[in-house]
Amino acid sequence: MTTALTRRHLLAAVLATGVAVPLGAGHQRAAQAAPGPARLTLPPPTGPYRVGTVSLHLIDRSRPDPVAGPGRCRELMTSVWYPGAWDARRHPVAPWLPAAPMRALLESADFGADAATAPLTAGHEGAPVLRAAGRLPVIVFSHGAGGHRSETTITVQELASHGYVVVTVDHPYDSFSQFPDGRVALPDDDVSVTPWDHAHDIRFVLDQVEDLAAGRNPDAERHPLPAGLGAALDLRRIGMFGWSKGATATALVMNTDRRVRAGLSLDGPMQSQPPVGGLDRPFMLMTAEFNRAAEPSVEEFWSLLTGWRLNVQADGALHGGYCDHQWLIPQLAVITGMSDEDLAGWIGTLDPARAVLIQQAYPLAFFDLHLRHRGHLLDGPSPAFPEVRFLP
Numbered sequence: 001m002t003t004a005l006t007r008r009h010l011l012a013a014v015l016a017t018g019v020a021v022p023l024g025a026g027h028q029r030a031a032q033a034a035p036g037p038a039r040l041t042l043p044p045p046t047g048p049y050r051v052g053t054v055s056l057h058l059i060d061r062s063r064p065d066p067v068a069g070p071g072r073c074r075e076l077m078t079s080v081w082y083p084g085a086w087d088a089r090r091h092p093v094a095p096w097l098p099a100a101p102m103r104a105l106l107e108s109a110d111f112g113a114d115a116a117t118a119p120l121t122a123g124h125e126g127a128p129v130l131r132a133a134g135r136l137p138v139i140v141f142s143h144g145a146g147g148h149r150s151e152t153t154i155t156v157q158e159l160a161s162h163g164y165v166v167v168t169v170d171h172p173y174d175s176f177s178q179f180p181d182g183r184v185a186l187p188d189d190d191v192s193v194t195p196w197d198h199a200h201d202i203r204f205v206l207d208q209v210e211d212l213a214a215g216r217n218p219d220a221e222r223h224p225l226p227a228g229l230g231a232a233l234d235l236r237r238i239g240m241f242g243w244s245k246g247a248t249a250t251a252l253v254m255n256t257d258r259r260v261r262a263g264l265s266l267d268g269p270m271q272s273q274p275p276v277g278g279l280d281r282p283f284m285l286m287t288a289e290f291n292r293a294a295e296p297s298v299e300e301f302w303s304l305l306t307g308w309r310l311n312v313q314a315d316g317a318l319h320g321g322y323c324d325h326q327w328l329i330p331q332l333a334v335i336t337g338m339s340d341e342d343l344a345g346w347i348g349t350l351d352p353a354r355a356v357l358i359q360q361a362y363p364l365a366f367f368d369l370h371l372r373h374r375g376h377l378l379d380g381p382s383p384a385f386p387e388v389r390f391l392p
Helices: 007-015 099-108 153-161 195-213 245-256 296-304 325-336 340-347 352-371
Strands: 050-064 073-084 093-095 120-125 136-142 165-169 233-243 262-266 283-287 309-314 388-391
Touching: 050 153, 050 195, 073 120, 073 153, 073 195, 120 153, 136 195, 136 245, 136 352, 153 165, 153 352, 165 195, 195 233, 195 245, 233 245, 233 352, 245 262, 262 352, 283 296, 283 352, 309 352, 325 340, 325 352
Parallel strands: 050 120, 136 165, 136 233, 233 262, 262 283, 283 309
Antiparallel strands: 050 073, 073 165, 093 120, 309 388
16 A cells, blocks of 8 residues: 555655755855756765666566556666775766656656755665675665655665665556666556566565676666676575555565565555565665554554564654655745745754764664674664654
8 A cells, every 4th residue: 555645745755865954054045056956965874885776677578568568577776885995986976867757756746846946865876886895785775656666875874885785676656767769767656666666676686686796787787887787796695675555565565575684664654455464574664654553554564573573763853754854845945936834844952963864873783783793773762863762
């Protein structure tokens, strides 16, 4: 099932995947180097490594796509993020979203197609992998309803800068995406896309990750892969996280695929048919609007967890508080003249600068604990994060 949010809220949350205001400045202007639409910005990752990225066009030939037409199979756009070699800066940085889907996204969210220009990420396209980092844990990400794979760019870049390989996935008919031949794919309200569809996509992507690790190139166009990518993948340490519908898909993948050793939900409703079940592996809930008190399916899922489990919640967070939504909307508010009252309706009372710190710290701490067996942030409430509560 999709979330209970309106289409406008969902689209704005998707937009939030890459835009930033300066830390501590909820209403400062987006970067404006020249006349024309403002260039939106992202906060930089804090890890010791530069970040590389590459897009992969994957075709699941085991799943016909009747919507696309006879003989067509399900096509996915994915991105792989990883620690880049020292000379990564010789490679151009990737945009958060290509121009065409960015314009469609802005227009669909009623901000105006020319309201802003997509931000640039920290990911250097095609940069070699930092070989000194050795074999790296792999994390896959599934986005929310009407979203796209850049939804949690802040978190994804942070993980890559700390030595993870992160694979983000666009789910067909539920995302804003663009294929290598220029086709722009948009969410289609007439096509049913369930959390199970997301889960099937992710399991297929995990198969392609195995191909990468075996030295094969699964890209449909056979575009060159970054040097050292396959050799960097540690298939014994795989995690997954998702936002909203993607969080529900995270639980479904773990229900059916033991390759995923640890799962993280960013305010997932945990609603699906067939329903999610119990897990004996580590799982963490970062709840906001879909908390255990408000959403029976989340409480039921929590009660069925038999392995390590943790539920944290940031005071004042709305549904998009753990994705880039919180960092984008204040900038768009300035650009569009949104009132403070309306802005509060979008982002709640969680300060965007604090939200970024939470998005960088807590997912990293979770995967560090369960894929690297290190760290103490999740031992209990931290004075560094007074707004984050540990729920019994």
